[in-house]
Amino acid sequence: xxxxxxxxxxxxxxxxxxxxxxxxxxxxxxxxxxxxxxxxxxxxxxxxxxxxxxxxxxxxxxxxxxxxxxxxxxxxxxxxxxxxxxxxxxxxxxxxxxxxxxxxxxxxxxxxxxxxxxxxxxxxxxxxxxxxxxxxxxxxxxxxxxxxxxxxxxxxxxxxxxxxxxxxxxxxxxxxxxxxxxxxxxxxxxxxxxxxxxxxxxxxxxxxxxxxxxxxxxxxxxxxxxxxxxxxxxxxxxxxxxxxxxxxxxxxxxxxxxxxxxxxxxxxxxxxxxxxxxx
Amino acid sequence: xxxxxxxxxxxxxxxxxxxxxxxxxxxxxxxxxxxxxxxxxxxxxxxxxxxxxxxxxxxxxxxxxxxxxxxxxxxxxxxxxxxxxxxxxxxxxxxxxxxxxxxxxxxxxxxxxxxxxxxxxxxxxxxxxxxxxxxxxxxxxxxxxxxxxxxxxxxxxxxxxxxxxxxxxxxxxxxxxxxxxxxxxxxxxxxxxxxxxxxxxxxxxxxxxxxxxxxxxxxxxxxxxxxxxxxxxxxxxxxxxxxxxxxxxxxxxxxxxxxxxxxxxxxxxxxxxxxxxxxxxxxxxxxxxxxxxxxxxxxxxxxxxxxxxxxxxxxxxxxxxxxxxxxxxxxxxxxxxxxxxxxxxxxxxxxxxxxxxxxxxx
Numbered sequence: 001x002x003x004x005x006x007x008x009x010x011x012x013x014x015x016x017x018x019x020x021x022x023x024x025x026x027x028x029x030x031x032x033x034x035x036x037x038x039x040x041x042x043x044x045x046x047x048x049x050x051x052x053x054x055x056x057x058x059x060x061x062x063x064x065x066x067x068x069x070x071x072x073x074x075x076x077x078x079x080x081x082x083x084x085x086x087x088x089x090x091x092x093x094x095x096x097x098x099x100x101x102x103x104x105x106x107x108x109x110x111x112x113x114x115x116x117x118x119x120x121x122x123x124x125x126x127x128x129x130x131x132x133x134x135x136x137x138x139x140x141x142x143x144x145x146x147x148x149x150x151x152x153x154x155x156x157x158x159x160x161x162x163x164x165x166x167x168x169x170x171x172x173x174x175x176x177x178x179x180x181x182x183x184x185x186x187x188x189x190x191x192x193x194x195x196x197x198x199x200x201x202x203x204x205x206x207x208x209x210x211x212x213x214x215x216x217x218x219x220x221x222x223x224x225x226x227x228x229x230x231x232x233x234x235x236x237x238x239x240x241x242x243x244x245x246x247x248x249x250x251x252x253x254x255x256x257x258x259x260x261x262x263x264x265x266x267x268x269x270x271x272x273x274x275x276x277x278x279x
Numbered sequence: 280x281x282x283x284x285x286x287x288x289x290x291x292x293x294x295x296x297x298x299x300x301x302x303x304x305x306x307x308x309x310x311x312x313x314x315x316x317x318x319x320x321x322x323x324x325x326x327x328x329x330x331x332x333x334x335x336x337x338x339x340x341x342x343x344x345x346x347x348x349x350x351x352x353x354x355x356x357x358x359x360x361x362x363x364x365x366x367x368x369x370x371x372x373x374x375x376x377x378x379x380x381x382x383x384x385x386x387x388x389x390x391x392x393x394x395x396x397x398x399x400x401x402x403x404x405x406x407x408x409x410x411x412x413x414x415x416x417x418x419x420x421x422x423x424x425x426x427x428x429x430x431x432x433x434x435x436x437x438x439x440x441x442x443x444x445x446x447x448x449x450x451x452x453x454x455x456x457x458x459x460x461x462x463x464x465x466x467x468x469x470x471x472x473x474x475x476x477x478x479x480x481x482x483x484x485x486x487x488x489x490x491x492x493x494x495x496x497x498x499x500x501x502x503x504x505x506x507x508x509x510x511x512x513x514x515x516x517x518x519x520x521x522x523x524x525x526x527x528x529x530x531x532x533x534x535x536x537x538x539x540x541x542x543x544x545x546x547x548x549x550x551x552x553x554x555x556x557x558x559x560x561x562x563x564x565x566x567x568x569x570x571x572x573x574x575x576x577x578x579x580x581x582x583x584x585x586x587x588x589x590x591x592x593x594x595x596x597x598x599x600x601x602x603x604x605x606x607x608x609x610x611x612x613x614x615x616x617x618x619x620x621x622x623x624x625x626x627x628x629x630x631x632x633x634x635x636x637x638x639x640x641x
Contacts, residue, residue, distance in 0.1 A: 179380045182347050185367040186374040186451075187394035187441065197393075201384040 039256065046249045059246035075251060078236025081149045085232060086218040088153035090211045093164045096157070098207060101165070102199060105172050106181060119165035122158050127223035130159070138228055149230050159224070160217045164210035171206025212262040219255055296324040296481030297358045297448035299344070304353035306339055306505075313339040315505035316353070324479040326472065327510075328492035331502035332528070337485045338453060340502070344483060345451050346370050357448055368397075370449075373442030377454040379434045381426035387413065387437050388422035394445040412440040415474060432463040439471065443478065450475060452484040456491065468495050489529050493517065501525050521555060523566055523637030532566040533609040536639060539563050544636050547583050547603065552633040563636035567629065569598060569612040575628035582626040585609065587619040601627060 019027070047055040062068065069076065097119075104111050122130070134155050145151050177199060184194040200207070222234035233255060241248030299321040306314040313336045321327050329337035342348040344355060346367035355363045362370050373394075381390050388409050395405035413419045416436040426434055435455050442450060452471065456464040472495045475482045486492050492499045493513040500510040501524075509521040520526035527534075537546040539558050544551050544565045551565065575582045585601035588608060597615045600608050611627060619625060 175383075176378060176380070179376055179378050180382060182367075183374070183376060183380040183382070183438075184393075185347070186345060186372055188368045188371075188397040188445070189393075190366075190368050193397060198382055202382070204384075 039253070042249050042253055046246055046253060048246070060250060062247065063250065072240065072247065074231065075233075075236045075240050075247070078231050078233045079251075081231055082219050082233035084150055085153050085156055086215040088150050089156040089160060089214050089218050092153060092157035093160065093210055093214050094207065097161065097164055098168060098203075098210075099195075101168050101172065102177070102195070102203075105177055116165065116169070119161045121161075123162040127159070127221075128227070130155070131224055131227040134224070134228070149232070152225060152228065152230050152232070153218075155224050155228075156214075156218050156221060159221065160214040163213040163217060167209035167213055168203065168206040171203050171209075175202045177202070208265075212265060216259040216262050219259060296479050298323055298356075299449055299481055299483070300354075300356040300359075301340070301344070302354040302356065304340070304343055304355065305351045306336075306343055306348060307351055312505050314343065314350070317505070317507060319500060319507060319510065321481055321483070323481055324476075326475055326482045326484065326495060326497045328484045328486055328496035328499045329502055330486060330489060330492040330499050330529075332487060335502040336505040337487075337502050339505075341451050341453055341483055341485045344449070345372055345374055371445075371447050372449045372451055373445065373447035374451040374453065375435065375438045375442050375455040377457055379426065379431065379438070379458070381429075381434055381437055381441075383426050385425075386422065387418065387424050387426070387429070390426070390437060391422075391441045391444050394441060398445060408444055409440075412444040413437070415443070416440045416470070430463075431459050432467055435459065435467060436470075439474070443474070443480070446478070446480075448481065450480050450482045452482065454485055454487070456486070457488070464491070471495065493529070499529075501528060503528075519554060519633075520566075520635050523564075523635050526554070526566040526635035527637075531569055531610060532635075533569070533572075533607070534564040534637070535567055535603065535607050535609055536605060537563055537565040537636065539636060544634055546629060546634075547581075547605075549581050549629045551629065551631060554633040554635045558636060558638075562639045564639045566635045566637065567609065568632070568634075569610045571630045571632040571634070572609060572611045573628050573630065574611065574613050574617060575626045577626050579626065579628050582628055585625055585627050587621050587623045587625065589621060590619055601625065603627075 044055075046059055047057065049056040049058075063072075065071075101115065104115050138151070138155075141151050141154065180198050180202065181194050184198040185191075189197065219233055221232065222238070225232040226235050226238075233251070237248045237251055237255075240251070299319075301317050301319040304314050304317040305312070315336075317336075317340055319327075319340075329340055331337045339348060343350050346362070346365060350363055353363070354361045357370065381387075382393065385393065388406070391409040391412050392405045395408060400408070410419065410422065413422055416439055418433060418436055418440070421429065421433065421437075426437070429437065435458075438455070455471075456468055459467065468491055471482075471484075484492070484496060493516070496513060498510055498512055499516055501508045501516065503524055509516060509525045511519075516525060516529045520529060526532055535546050537544045537551075539545075539553065539560045539562075540550070541560070542553055542557060544553050544563060546565045546567070577584075583603060585603050588600045588602050590597060590599040592615065593612075595615070596612050597617065598610055598612050599619055600610050602608055609627065
């Protein structure tokens, strides 16, 4: 190895720009263990036969019993509510946040910092504090829109803002949205068609990532639903866990698996292109 | 609302371009005036270049013409109709941008078809027309590719085909060659000129490259600080610049101290005809072109002694910079076989060509 090569390598190590392969595997291993221990523990717990010891599939099989729908009715209601909330929350992101971000990016770039600040705020506010503020708001919401569970999506629309904003903004930054929209307009497309045929196809990754992250956040939300006395997946899980902890853990695992699938889908979307590799 | 702009075929129809007129167009950004009352008339089928330094307002003028920028006052007429308040998508224009603007999620043929699709042209018809447009720019075999699979020059060719396939009344080119390498740039500018001439389309070409503007345009408008300083054929601009800015900006000039004496400029004892408006007697800088200076022998009448400062090989000729006795620098283009060394002394002779002059403080 030449002196220059050695100096370059030493420089890279000193600056911390490129950890060695061993360091990378150690980091990956530690993080993997931290994440996998509770999941493996949950799986093992869901297979436990009881205090006597041993393992069984009975708890998993009980989900398919004839009276499962009755026994776990509250849980299925929670799942239904969470899925409904996920859909409405994604709708809020797509109908309110996405057009606002595109509009700011194209027409009011000076407002970008303001919008970013507003969207990041929810991540700095603890859920319990958010609920204290939302409680009086929801007394009004209930009067106007009724007490249906879907109204919780207004609060969730706020909690997912930082994640959805970041996903969409990184896509907006990666695409020359201004030139593409101007090209579309010079080719006789009005704003609606520019949005539909030019911008959205190029923002697909960001929009899908924002949607999937929103779904993952909504499926895992407990505090707001609990304190506003609504039933969702997490509150129902808590309730079930008091009577049948095995089933609660099984549903928690299934929810985790769904969240993993969503996040993996985002990763795949990030890699998939419509055609061959970049030149 | 359905767009009813005409969609002509790609068959050559010389003279089918529109008359374009800018009347007193003013555009400001806050306190900065980007366009200070631009007046410009373009004949059908004419190829006009807007030339000027960065920030002179040439791109703003083009964007105002396209509708991508609104104007504060004035009129923009296409075939006599004021389109100043008409949105971009209804102006029937084609535009090629400086940055590659192909839609990355579409194939080349889908990109070219886009404008026809927006104008609700039947699918079979638009496929044939898009293929014809791609053939026109020499990319008929690349229809199934995506933008990222093309070189920069090919992408701009596709952008040109996409802009022309609808046969717009006016073609706007916003520095379309600036991101390309030198050889491709020259090739593509010739191609653009040939195609626009064949189609007879009125074309506005924005560039800061004077060589590019002079090479392709029927007329060139030289802009500075939101105004058109001069508009004319490339020959007129070069031979008879209206003012020192144009003389300095178009072509290469050396600023040599001299004195106005009536209708002539006296430079190192040589009396050269003054270009443009008469100026009061007094000190000026004479703006002398390299081709108006020649190497001479010591005994030639009016020979000026000078020393070589630098010399560059330019292929078919050589450009050498000399320092005159008063310290000013003058560029000379001469035969490549003359190879002066830095520090050499030589003699120069000024040709009796008219020169522009700009004021000089004593």
